[in-house]
Amino acid sequence: MYISELKMHGFKSFANKEVMKLGQGITTVVGPNGCGKTNIVDAIRWVLGEQKYSVLRSGKMEDVIFNGADGTKPLGVCEVSMTVHNNAGKLPLEYNDIEIARRVYRSGESEYYLNKTQCRLKDIMDLFVDTGMGADAYSVIELKMIEQILSETGDDRRKMFEEAAGIHKYRSQRKTTLRKFEATRTDLERIRDIIAEVEQRVNSLRLQLKRFKRHATLTETLEIKDLELAFLQVHRYQSIVAPLQARIEEFQHLRESKSSESSKHEKELEQFQTAYKSQGTELNSMQSVMSDMNDKRESLRNKILVWTEQGRGSLLTVDRLERERGANGSKIDSLKQLSLDFDKEMRDLVPSIDAKLESYKMEKNAFDKVEISYQKTVQKLDDAQNDRWELQRKLANDRSLFDRTEALVDDKEIAVGKLLQVIADLQNEEKSHSNSQAELKRNKKEAEKNLSISKSNLKKSDSKLTLLKSDQDSISEEKHAVSAQIQSLTGQREFYSELLESREGFPEGARYVLENPRLFPGVLGTVADMFQVDEEFRDALESGLGDLSHCLIATNKKEAILTLEKARKNQAGDFTVIPLKEATKLKTDLKNIPKNKLVIKRASDLVKTSKELEPLAHYLLGNLLIVTDLQKSLQSKDFEGWGLVDLSGAYSGSDLILKSRQVSEHGNLMGRQKKLDSISTDLQNFLNKEKQLNNKSKTLFDEIQSNHSEVKENLHAVESCAQVLSLLETESIRNEFQQTQAFEAIQSAKQELKETKSLLKQSSQALKLLQP
Numbered sequence: 001m002y003i004s005e006l007k008m009h010g011f012k013s014f015a016n017k018e019v020m021k022l023g024q025g026i027t028t029v030v031g032p033n034g035c036g037k038t039n040i041v042d043a044i045r046w047v048l049g050e051q052k053y054s055v056l057r058s059g060k061m062e063d064v065i066f067n068g069a070d071g072t073k074p075l076g077v078c079e080v081s082m083t084v085h086n087n088a089g090k091l092p093l094e095y096n097d098i099e100i101a102r103r104v105y106r107s108g109e110s111e112y113y114l115n116k117t118q119c120r121l122k123d124i125m126d127l128f129v130d131t132g133m134g135a136d137a138y139s140v141i142e143l144k145m146i147e148q149i150l151s152e153t154g155d156d157r158r159k160m161f162e163e164a165a166g167i168h169k170y171r172s173q174r175k176t177t178l179r180k181f182e183a184t185r186t187d188l189e190r191i192r193d194i195i196a197e198v199e200q201r202v203n204s205l206r207l208q209l210k211r212f213k214r215h216a217t218l219t220e221t222l223e224i225k226d227l228e229l230a231f232l233q234v235h236r237y238q239s240i241v242a243p244l245q246a247r248i249e250e251f252q253h254l255r256e257s258k259s260s261e262s263s264k265h266e267k268e269l270e271q272f273q274t275a276y277k278s279q280g281t282e283l284n285s286m287q288s289v290m291s292d293m294n295d296k297r298e299s300l301r302n303k304i305l306v307w308t309e310q311g312r313g314s315l316l317t318v319d320r321l322e323r324e325r326g327a328n329g330s331k332i333d334s335l336k337q338l339s340l341d342f343d344k345e346m347r348d349l350v351p352s353i354d355a356k357l358e359s360y361k362m363e364k365n366a367f368d369k370v371e372i373s374y375q376k377t378v379q380k381l382d383d384a385q386n387d388r389w390e391l392q393r394k395l396a397n398d399r400s401l402f403d404r405t406e407a408l409v410d411d412k413e414i415a416v417g418k419l420l421q422v423i424a425d426l427q428n429e430e431k432s433h434s435n436s437q438a439e440l441k442r443n444k445k446e447a448e449k450n451l452s453i454s455k456s457n458l459k460k461s462d463s464k465l466t467l468l469k470s471d472q473d474s475i476s477e478e479k480h481a482v483s484a485q486i487q488s489l490t491g492q493r494e495f496y497s498e499l500l501e502s503r504e505g506f507p508e509g510a511r512y513v514l515e516n517p518r519l520f521p522g523v524l525g526t527v528a529d530m531f532q533v534d535e536e537f538r539d540a541l542e543s544g545l546g547d548l549s550h551c552l553i554a555t556n557k558k559e560a561i562l563t564l565e566k567a568r569k570n571q572a573g574d575f576t577v578i579p580l581k582e583a584t585k586l587k588t589d590l591k592n593i594p595k596n597k598l599v600i601k602r603a604s605d606l607v608k609t610s611k612e613l614e615p616l617a618h619y620l621l622g623n624l625l626i627v628t629d630l631q632k633s634l635q636s637k638d639f640e641g642w643g644l645v646d647l648s649g650a651y652s653g654s655d656l657i658l659k660s661r662q663v664s665e666h667g668n669l670m671g672r673q674k675k676l677d678s679i680s681t682d683l684q685n686f687l688n689k690e691k692q693l694n695n696k697s698k699t700l701f702d703e704i705q706s707n708h709s710e711v712k713e714n715l716h717a718v719e720s721c722a723q724v725l726s727l728l729e730t731e732s733i734r735n736e737f738q739q740t741q742a743f744e745a746i747q748s749a750k751q752e753l754k755e756t757k758s759l760l761k762q763s764s765q766a767l768k769l770l771q772p
Contacts, residue, residue: 006040011064012064014039024085049124091128095115099113222487412759416760426749451722465708478693479690520567527549531608545620551577553583583615584616587615588622594638625642628647630644630651
């Protein structure tokens with residue numbers, strides 16, 4: 001294995017691309033100082049992956065790029081590639097020639113290539129490990145390095161020997177493996193920390209899951225109730241819409257009754273339609289003219305195209321004729337010779353032609369005289385014929401006029417008879433319509449009276465139904481409110497039941513003891529369970545008790561110690577136990593309550609508990625006063641040596657400890673059972689009320705259904721009466737219209753009869769004049 005070729009471009013003093021061919025064996029580079037011999041060694045070291053710019057005799061890595069000279073600009077990149085002949089197969093590749101290259105830019109970016117494929121520095125370092133050709137291997141030795149090696153200690157020389165012996169590869173792999181082990185150990189520690197954090201959140205997530213399920217159930221129930229409420233509202237709106245629809249129908253009937261007024265508008269509409277048709281006719285004529293003009297334009301365009309084609313054909317014809325003229329030149333010459341021959345023959349025929357012409361002129365004069373005589377005779381015959389035809393035409397016209405006049409007289413006589421009959425029929429029809437109109441008016445008055453009675457009955461039924469539905473809606477709304485209250489109280493009861501069962505808010509050890517009463521039979525409960533207090537003072541007493549409200553109460557000291565031992569064995573957690581028997585023997589000297597307006601009461605006096613626990617209450621809360629304003633109380637000297645707490649839970653102890661009450665997400669610890677009992681009582685009351693409302697709703701529903709039937713009957717009666725009245729009004733309008741038409745027809749017939757008689761008189765007079 002040896003270096004067979006070295007290419008340099010832009011590296012240090014090599015501005016242009018330089019190629020060095022190296023053979024197997026020893027290659028010597030000879031030259032004066034400063035010509036770049038050492039730069040060749042630096043190039044080999046640099047392409048093998050050297051990262052220390054001080055070894056390359058540079059201040060920084062970008063200094064290896066050619067920096068310019070006289071007449072030569074600096075470069076922005078340098079590149080060195082080296083070809084290694086792998087004839088011995090020491091490199092773990094299947095190629096005989098392996099080319100490695102390195103490129104660096106002035107921006108500091110570096111690129112490495114292996115057989116012209118981009119790779120990593122690590123790939124090149126792994127390729128030459130244990131071959132003696134690495135960047136820090138012993139294969140590249142400068143003069144000063146020999147002195148450095150000789151002056152090094154044993155440990156420094158050891159690296160060179162390990163490289164030569166092939167141990168350096170395994171030492172590098174060992175370091176890499178140890179680094180990976182260290183990173184893995186760090187990752188495992190982080191995973192353990194994450195697991196611990198996740199386990200801490202699991203319990204709270206379980207509680208949140210329960211609350212989420214309860215919330216989902218409540219949300220679904222709320223949606224159902226909202227749908228029920230919407231159904232009730234829709235039903236109520238439908239009841240409101242029904243009378244409005246009835247009124248709409250009444251207005252529609254009124255609109256139909258006034259249809260006679262629209263007849264005038266219809267006549268005007270017919271006039272407008274006639275004008276529209278005439279204008280449409282004019283528009284069609286204009287469109288036809290425009291269409292003709294368009295056709296002419298298209299024909300002109302077609303003619304232009306034809307003429308264009310004809311022009312092109314003419315040009316082709318001219319070309320053809322030009323060619324034919326050339327061809328006819330020769331024919332003309334031959335024809336000229338023939339012309340000479342014909343001229344000679346014509347000179348021979350001239351005397352005979354002149355004699356024939358003289359004879360023709362004489363015959364022509366005789367013929368012209370005969371022709372003039374013939375034309376005069378024909379003209380006379382035409383005039384006589386025209387006179388005869390004119391007389392025949394006049395005779396035919398007089399005959400036709402006489403026949404038409406006679407026929408017209410007959411037609412008019414017949415028409416007069418028919419008109420007299422039509423007038424008599426129309427007068428009879430008008431009289432019949434007048435009688436019918438009077439009958440219709442009587443029937444209409446009776447129908448209006450029946451309709452008024454039916455509407456009054458319907459109005460009474462509607463009023464009653466409206467009142468019933470109003471009562472039903474109020475009951476429904478009340479039911480909805482009661483149902484919402486029941487759902488709310490049910491949720492509160494479940495919440496407080498869950499709090500009582502899970503003992504939320506108590507220390508882990510106290511919860512364990514309370515959840516296992518069989519294991520700890522001597523435990524009676526907690527201070528918060530034994531001490532009952534009004535809700536007004538609950539925050540104040542809980543703040544005053546503090547963590548003492550979490551304390552467990554055992555029957556006696558022996559049971560308390562036994563409870564502690566069992567809990568310690570089961571690793572239950574932290575809790576505090578108060579022995580009841582010993583606590584009842586406590587005697588507390590209660591101080592007199594200061595006479596101050598800010599004082600509400602002594603805390604122990606507000607506690608409601610058994611007589612056995614009263615001494616414990618005085619011991620724990622005897623020196624605690626409940627005040628209206630904590631800040632003003634702290635400024636007063638009357639309360640020195642007293643613990644103070646206001647109704648909001650702000651606390652100041654006799655030991656100068658100050659606390660601010662913050663409401664827990666689990667609610668109050670004291671009075672949970674009492675609160676649960678109160679909620680259960682209220683829930684039962686609301687359930688009873690809901691049952692009563694359901695009974696009332698059922699009764700009202702039956703009454704509404706009965707009233708619905710009555711309303712439907714009355715509505716049907718109103719509709720029937722309205723329909724009868726509408727039919728009578730329609731018939732009356734139709735009858736009145738027919739009567740008007742009959743009157744107009746009579747007037748029109750009389751006018752026509754008058755005109756016909758006048759025309760008949762004129763025709764009779766004309767007929768007498770036309771008789772032959």
